[in-house]
Amino acid sequence: xxxxxxxxxxxxxxxxxxxxxxxxxxxxxxxxxxxxxxxxxxxxxxxxxxxxxxxxxxxxxxxxxxxxxxxxxxxxxxxxxxxxxxxxxxxxxxxxxxxxxxxxxxxxxxxxxxxxxxxxxxxxxxxxxxxxxxxxxxxxxxxxxxxxxxxxxxxxxxxxxxxxxxxxxxxxxxxxxxxxxxxxxxxxxxxxxxxxxxxxxxxxxxxxxxxxx
Amino acid sequence: xxxxxxxxxxxxxxxxxxxxxxxxxxxxxxxxxxxxxxxxxxxxxxxxxxxxxxxxxxxxxxxxxxxxxxxxxxxxxxxxxxxxxxxxxxxxxxxxxxxxxxxxxxxxxxxxxxxxxxxxxxxxxxxxxxxxxxxxxxxxxxxxxxxxxxxxxxxxxxxxxxxxxxxxxxxxxxxxxxxxxxxxxxxxxxxxxxxxxxxxxxxxxxxxxxxxxxxxxxxxx
Numbered sequence: 001x002x003x004x005x006x007x008x009x010x011x012x013x014x015x016x017x018x019x020x021x022x023x024x025x026x027x028x029x030x031x032x033x034x035x036x037x038x039x040x041x042x043x044x045x046x047x048x049x050x051x052x053x054x055x056x057x058x059x060x061x062x063x064x065x066x067x068x069x070x071x072x073x074x075x076x077x078x079x080x081x082x083x084x085x086x087x088x089x090x091x092x093x094x095x096x097x098x099x100x101x102x103x104x105x106x107x108x109x110x111x112x113x114x115x116x117x118x119x120x121x122x123x124x125x126x127x128x129x130x131x132x133x134x135x136x137x138x139x140x141x142x143x144x145x146x147x148x149x150x151x152x153x154x155x156x157x158x159x160x161x162x163x164x165x166x167x168x169x170x171x172x173x174x175x176x177x178x179x180x181x182x183x184x185x186x187x188x189x190x191x192x193x194x195x196x197x198x199x200x201x202x203x204x205x206x207x208x209x210x211x212x213x
Numbered sequence: 214x215x216x217x218x219x220x221x222x223x224x225x226x227x228x229x230x231x232x233x234x235x236x237x238x239x240x241x242x243x244x245x246x247x248x249x250x251x252x253x254x255x256x257x258x259x260x261x262x263x264x265x266x267x268x269x270x271x272x273x274x275x276x277x278x279x280x281x282x283x284x285x286x287x288x289x290x291x292x293x294x295x296x297x298x299x300x301x302x303x304x305x306x307x308x309x310x311x312x313x314x315x316x317x318x319x320x321x322x323x324x325x326x327x328x329x330x331x332x333x334x335x336x337x338x339x340x341x342x343x344x345x346x347x348x349x350x351x352x353x354x355x356x357x358x359x360x361x362x363x364x365x366x367x368x369x370x371x372x373x374x375x376x377x378x379x380x381x382x383x384x385x386x387x388x389x390x391x392x393x394x395x396x397x398x399x400x401x402x403x404x405x406x407x408x409x410x411x412x413x414x415x416x417x418x419x420x421x422x423x424x425x426x427x428x429x430x431x432x433x434x
Contacts, residue, residue, distance in 0.1 A: 067294055069434050087300040095291025101230065113219035114299060 015161050016088045017043040018078030019064065019193055025072040026059045033059055034211050035072065039195075043161070046184065046194035048202050051211035057197035058093065060211070061164045064195065065091045077162075085162075087116070093166035096151040100140035104131060104150050107139060108157065115158025125156035128183065144171035152180065163187065165196040169203075177203060216301055217309060224313025227286075228279065235321040238275050242322055245271035246329040261334030265343060265394040268330035272347055273383045275322055276354035280379065281372030283314055283362040284429060293429060307425035308418070311359045319351025335398070342397050346390040346410060353386040353414040356421035363428035385413050 018041070025035030033056030041047055049057045062068040064075055066086050077085040098107050108131070112122040126132050129149040134142060142150065148171045155163060163184075169177050181203025184194055188204065196202055229235065249267045250260055287293040296306050326347040327340035335343070361379035365371040393406025 062294075065294070065298060067297065067433050084300070086298050089298060091294060091298060093291060093294075095289070095294070097287070097290055097292030097295045099227070099286075099290070099292070102226075110219050110223050111295065113215050114296070116216070116300075 016077040016080045016085050017161065017191065017193075018076075019162060019195065020076045020078070021060075021064070021073070022076070023073040024060065024063065024070050024075065026056055026063055026068060027071040028056070028059055028068075032071070037073070037209070037211065039209050041193050041195060043191040043193060044188050046188055046196065046202065046204055046206040048206045048208040049195065049197040049211060050199070050208055055211040057211055058166050061091065061093070061166055061195065061197055064162075065089060065164055067091075088160050089162035089164060090115070090155040090158075090160050091164045091166075092148075092151050092155065092168055096147065098139045098147060098150060101138060103136055103138055104142065105135040108135070108150060108153055111154040112157040115154060115160065117158030121159070122157040125153040128156055129153045129179075145173055145176060148172060149176065152183070156183065161192050163192065163194045163196075165194065167198065168196055169198065169200060216299070217305070220301075220306065220309045221312065224310050225316050228283075228310075228313040228317035234279070235317055238278050238318045239321055239325055241278055242271050242275040242325055242329065245274055246333060249333065257334055261336075264330050264333035264335035265339060265398065266391050267333055268326050268335070268343065269346070269350070269387060269391045269394065271329065272322055272326050272350065273354060273380075273387050276318060276351065276358060276383075277376050277379065279314070279318055280358040280362045281365075281375050283310060283359060284366055284425075285362070285371055288366050288429075288432060293433060297429075297433070303426040303429060304422040307359060307363070307429065308422040310425075311355045311418075311421065314359065315351055315355040319355050320348070323347035323351050339394065339398060342394060342403070342407075346393060346407065349407070349410050349414045350386045350390050353410070353417045354383060356414070356417035357382045357386075360421055360424045360428070363425040363432070366428065366432035386410055389413060 021037060021039040024037045026033045037060065039047060049060060051057055059068055063070055066082055075082070080088070108122055108126060126135060129152060131149060131153055134146055139147065139150070152168065168180065172180060184202070184204045188194065246268060253259060253263070284293065287296065297303055323344055327343045330343050331337055331340060358379050361375040361382070364378055365374040368374050389406045389410040393403045393410065396403040396406060
């Protein structure tokens with residue numbers, strides 16, 4: 001199984017151990033989604049982002065990932081350059097980037113290598129999410145929950161300290177909600193950080209930050 | 214570097230399957246090359262005079278075919294986001310995408326182009342130069358085409374937009390390559406045209422990825 005020790009990376013890489021969002025504001029399509037949003041996340045902490053549809057949860061996650069520009073405010077990673085921090089975080093959202101015509105194995109293998117993971121990590125991740133019997137299927141044959149598990153397996157296969165999760169639980173059944181809860185707990189125990197946009201409570205202890213529309 | 218190796222393999226496989234891949238590009242190419250004698254008339258002299266030029270223009274058109282999906286699929290399904298979350302600069306990722314595009318369409322088309330030109334009546338002695346020009350031209354088409362594909366991300370009917378953006382940029386390689394081939398056939402100095410074609414391809418490789426990366430970032434944010 002996947003343990004905290006795997007968070008260590010090769011020499012020269014600086015791990016991020018802090019996320020600070022300071023008075024952030026985001027404007028999308030001319031509409032101000034929110035402003036003055038601040039959050040401090042230290043190693044081992046998780047935060048649930050809540051708020052109604054359209055309140056900017058996904059945009060905030062994408063801003064942390066460096067994909068969306070802030071209108072105002074600042075996002076810091078404890079002194080690590082934001083360009084370097086991009087290689088230290090995982091983003092799992094509705095658009096999972098999995099190609100329908102490729103097999104689960106091909107996709108997991110590519111994203112593992114792209115994320116800097118190892119073959120052993122890939123194997124462990126497939127086992128942890130019980131994907132082994134599904135690996136030879138094309139992604140299009142997977143159910144929504146299986147597909148989400150494949151997307152989540154990529155995070156375990158290439159360990160990175162910060163997880164940005166957009167509704168990670170929604171397609172998962174009750175058993176896998178618990179199973180993923182255990183995986184999240186292990187990530188946090190190993191010094192990881194989680195920022196998750198959710199409607200249902202996360203199965204781990206979190207702080208929460210509400211965005212209002 | 215294992216990251217880039219994995220990316221080259223992924224991009225080539227995806228490009229190979231994109232819009233039918235090389236077979237569709239080759240089929241389209243053969244189709245355009247067959248249309249010309251039907252439209253212009255079967256007289257051998259007349260066809261032979263335009264054979265290399267026609268093969269060259271058909272090559273430029275066939276290179277347009279699968280450009281549309283080069284970035285769009287990754288953009289739509291979220292893979293482009295994840296490709297950005299990496300220590301690999303986006304510019305390098307874009308360069309690899311173009312290499313994949315070239316391997317899947319440019320290289321097979323380059324193999325087919327001497328065949329098409331000779332079938333239209335060009336002298337077989339021209340075949341090596343046609344192949345070389347098509348290889349170089351294919352590089353230029355892939356890298357310049359990538360710019361158009363990245364710029365039209367998020368637009369409705371992006372494929373048409375890509376073609377409109379890219380066709381004017383295809384003009385210089387078409388002129389240089391076509392000129393070199395015509396000069397060679399006429400016994401005139403031809404190396405200058407090939408050199409210009411090479412220079413254009415080199416510039417496209419050098420600057421194309423910068424433009425593509427900027428366009429992708431803009432489309433995502």
